[in-house]
Amino acid sequence: MSDSAIRFNERTSIEQVEESTELAPRFDERGLITAVTTDAQSGELLMQGYMNTEALRLTIMTGEAHYYSRSRQALWHKGSTSGLVQKVEQLLIDDDQDCVWLRVNVAGGASCHVGYRSCFYRQIPVGREFTARQHQGQIELEFTDTDKVFDPAEVYGDAPNPTIL
Amino acid sequence: MSDSAIRFNERTSIEQVEESTELAPRFDERGLITAVTTDAQSGELLMQGYMNTEALRLTIMTGEAHYYSRSRQALWHKGSTSGLVQKVEQLLIDDDQDCVWLRVNVAGGASCHVGYRSCFYRQIPVGREFTARQHQGQIELEFTDTDKVFDPAEVYGDAPNPTIL
Numbered sequence: 001m002s003d004s005a006i007r008f009n010e011r012t013s014i015e016q017v018e019e020s021t022e023l024a025p026r027f028d029e030r031g032l033i034t035a036v037t038t039d040a041q042s043g044e045l046l047m048q049g050y051m052n053t054e055a056l057r058l059t060i061m062t063g064e065a066h067y068y069s070r071s072r073q074a075l076w077h078k079g080s081t082s083g084l085v086q087k088v089e090q091l092l093i094d095d096d097q098d099c100v101w102l103r104v105n106v107a108g109g110a111s112c113h114v115g116y117r118s119c120f121y122r123q124i125p126v127g128r129e130f131t132a133r134q135h136q137g138q139i140e141l142e143f144t145d146t147d148k149v150f151d152p153a154e155v156y157g158d159a160p161n162p163t164i165l
Numbered sequence: 166m167s168d169s170a171i172r173f174n175e176r177t178s179i180e181q182v183e184e185s186t187e188l189a190p191r192f193d194e195r196g197l198i199t200a201v202t203t204d205a206q207s208g209e210l211l212m213q214g215y216m217n218t219e220a221l222r223l224t225i226m227t228g229e230a231h232y233y234s235r236s237r238q239a240l241w242h243k244g245s246t247s248g249l250v251q252k253v254e255q256l257l258i259d260d261d262q263d264c265v266w267l268r269v270n271v272a273g274g275a276s277c278h279v280g281y282r283s284c285f286y287r288q289i290p291v292g293r294e295f296t297a298r299q300h301q302g303q304i305e306l307e308f309t310d311t312d313k314v315f316d317p318a319e320v321y322g323d324a325p326n327p328t329i330l
Contacts, residue, residue: 043208063292096328127228137170163261
């Protein structure tokens with residue numbers, strides 16, 4: 001079966017989108033839907049990415065996370081280079097169907113191209129912490145994780161870094 | 166202190182953005198950064214939204230979640246209408262600093278305008294489940310939560326529904 005065989009419904013009403021069992025995802029003007037990926041065991045947020053229609057269809061069909069890479073402008077089977085494939089335990093969609101939530105198990109335990117387990121390895125002080133620590137409005141990020149799971153240079157070699165300045 | 170007193174750094178290098186303690190968020194062409202909000206206790210994904218510079222600054226200063234509403238095109242102090250304020254326990258930023266993760270405690274326990282605890286109350290069958298359940302590429306969403314925490318009509322009255330078709 002080709003991936004185009006999965007049918008997404010037309011969006012016809014708020015009730016259909018919010019309260020029914022019809023899958024009617026909203027792809028934005030770039031053709032993308034937001035994807036949020038957490039560790040199925042720990043609940044930790046691993047990454048936030050995007051899917052086009054093909055990536056969402058392949059994720060549904062294969063049970064492995066596929067994204068659309070904005071920096072490479074290409075379909076991206078997560079783990080195809082690094083081996084750190086994400087097995088989707090559960091896939092959920094939000095009220096207005098413009099965001100999907102992937103609860104995954106990651107082979108190798110890492111999801112971040114920098115080498116950390118999660119892409120979210122630094123925190124921003126907020127509220128009282130902000131007030132106590134800011135100096136003339138300047139604040140410092142604090143590392144919550146300092147142990148890299150892998151060495152990016154070893155895994156990715158000379159591949160261009162996906163971060164856009 | 167005015168919110169404009171919080172300084173975001175210019176983005177100068179990949180090393181600065183990914184590996185340093187400098188806060189240098191990337192706002193996209195719409196002036197927005199993606200925000201992912203989970204329940205600090207359960208780890209459940211509550212919602213995905215956006216912040217502009219003002220919303221991020223106010224979140225940092227006050228310790229309460231502020232977003233930018235795309236449908237209303239306005240700053241949005243979450244809970245200002247419903248009372249369901251989100252207290253930020255931890256605020257993290259990702260490798261390339263274009264997404265923030267809010268770990269929150271929600272007064273009243275609900276974060277979804279439809280009335281559910283989480284915006285993610287329906288799942289999409291994937292992999293084997295998809296194969297078993299699809300019929301000519303058509304699949305049905307499955308409700309994972311059917312108990313609304315509040316009645317939207319009571320809380321929001323006649324306010325326009327934020328869902329965009």
